[in-house]
Amino acid sequence: MTLLDLTPRAATTNRSSTLPVAIIGAGPIGLAAAANLVERGIDFVVLEAGDEVAASVRAWGHTRLFSxxxxxxxxxxxxxLQERGWELPDPERAPTGTELVEKYVAPLADVEPIASRVRTGVHVLGVTREGMDRTRTRGRAATPFAVRIRTSDGTVEEIAARAVIDASGTYLSPNSLSSSGLELLGMGEISEAVTPALPDVLGHDRGRFAGRRATVVGAGHSAANTLLGLVELARQEPGTSITWLIRNAQAVRVSASTDDELADRARLGSRVDQAVADGLIDVLDGFEIIRGRRTSEAVELVGHRNGEVVAHATDVVVNATGFRPDLDILREIRLELDEIVEAPKRLAPLIDPNVHSCGTVEPHGFRELTHPEQDFFIVGMKSYGRAPTFLLATGYEQVRSVTAWLAGDTASAANVELVLPATGVCSTDLGDGGGCCS
Structure with a gap:
């Protein structure tokens, strides 16, 4: 393995070549990019918004993965890691998100030369080229990137970088509860009653749900995990009631399937189906939410159902509607995105959720992730845009290919492979390669 050479480098005609690669996000994919850059001998800096690495994974750490x-x-x-004596945990056992962090992600972040290059509590405000907005072309490719950040003490500064790998995920940018995709009308009235996806209903968040009316909005596996947690809570806490609100006539992505690639995921669907059949979960289907409002006794979701405007009263709402990429920080970067799923244009046909499941997406690398902005890449869950499924191992292959390209190893970058058993490794609904079913 080639470790980083920290001695000063000789001056070159291209200043960018002397600068580090900026990695946005210190989750599994961002740190995998760092590990690959270590092997390539390329300097880097990792910028993490959370106070700790893998902050998004920690948020749903109570959830067990499928794989x-x-x-x-x-x-x-x-x-x-193995060069430092690390051992892979039981290879056949599926960990929780917390176990994934504590036994793998955090130890990786503590390894030098990664540890000294991870900056936490750093919010990326924008990415551009030094002295250039997106309209300027002359000399653009040779001009370093400028990554503007705000640190935990409020200081705003800019970091110069030779390349940028955006592995920030999508967990912090959930879809709206509104069926229109815009911010829900009346959200300000009910925001205190709305929780993000995958709350810990049997642990940390128990008091918020126990003995109350809970409504889970969404048709994916994040919703299913929360519903099953609430079913158990209702057994322990009388008065807890559960409503599953979905836009369509049925939750196709959750319902059990005999040909599901992941047995645990299939069992999840079967358990939800059984809970519905047993009357433990009330299903409110075909409900298109248009606004929220607060009454003296409840929170109400108002929407269209069967051609009528109706209101659903509840105490707490779980937003499990999925996620979308935060593109605001990339306004000055020249992107080429699919107009529907907001994934890189060349990648979008490979991940179209109308055609592919997570187990049928072909391996892909720097070519499919390339944008008009040279040496800028979106990887991991964010690269999938609004597509609801993501293959964690595919994210690892993405960053292996991208880092090979940045190192000038074109042959390795172009040779993308992903060898997995038939079960695959699938992550659904969550950001940065984590997820309840990775």
Whole structure:
């Protein structure tokens, strides 16, 4: 393995070549990018908005993943860790999100030369080229990137970078509760009653749900996990009631399927189906939410159903409607995105949720992730835009290919492979390669 050479480099005609690669996000994918850059001998800096690495994964850490350890560790990261005596946990056991962080992601972040290059509590405000907005072309490719950040003490500064890898995920940018996609009308009235996806209903968030009316909005596996947690809570806490609100006539993505690639995911669907059949979960289907409002006794979701405007009263709402990429920080970067799913244009046909499941997406690398902005890449869950499924191992292959390209190893960058058993490694609904079913 080639470690980083920290001695001053000789001056070159291209200043960018002397600068680090900026990685946005210190989750599994961002740190995998770092590990691959270590092997390539390329300097880097990792910028993490959370106070700790893998902050998004920690937020749903109580949730157990669908896939076992053997499918959840990046090869370059594993080599780096094993050189320090790290051992892979039981390869056939599926960890929780917390276990994934504590036994893999956090130890990886503590390994030098990664540890000294991770900056936490850093919010990226924007990415551009030094002295150039997106309209200027002459000399653009040779001009360093400028990554504007705000640190935890409020200081705003800019970091110069030779390339940028955006692995910030999508967990912090959920879809709206509104069926229109715009911010829900009346959200300000009910915001205190709305929780993000995958609350810990049997642990940390128990008091918020116990003995109350809970409504879970969304048709994916994040919704299913929360529904099952609420079913158990209702057994323990009398008065807890559960409504599953979905826009369509049925939750196709959750309902059990005999040909599901992941057995645990299939069992999740079966358990939800059974809870519905047993009357433990009330299903409110075909409900298109148009606004929220607060009454003296409840929170109400108002929407269209069967051609009529109706209101659903509840105490607490779980927004499990999925996620979307935050593109605001990339306004001055020249992107080429699919007009529907907001994924890189060349990648979008490979991940179209109308055609593909997570197990049928082909391996892909720097070519499919390339934008008109040279040496800028969106990777991991954010690269999938609004597509609801993401293959964690595919994210690892993405960053292996991208870092090979940045190192000038075109042959390796172009040779993308993903060898997995038939079960695949699928992550649904969550950001940065984590997810309840990775």
């Amino acid at each position: 076992p350890w053997k499918h959840l560790v990046d090869p370059a990261s594993r080599r780096l």
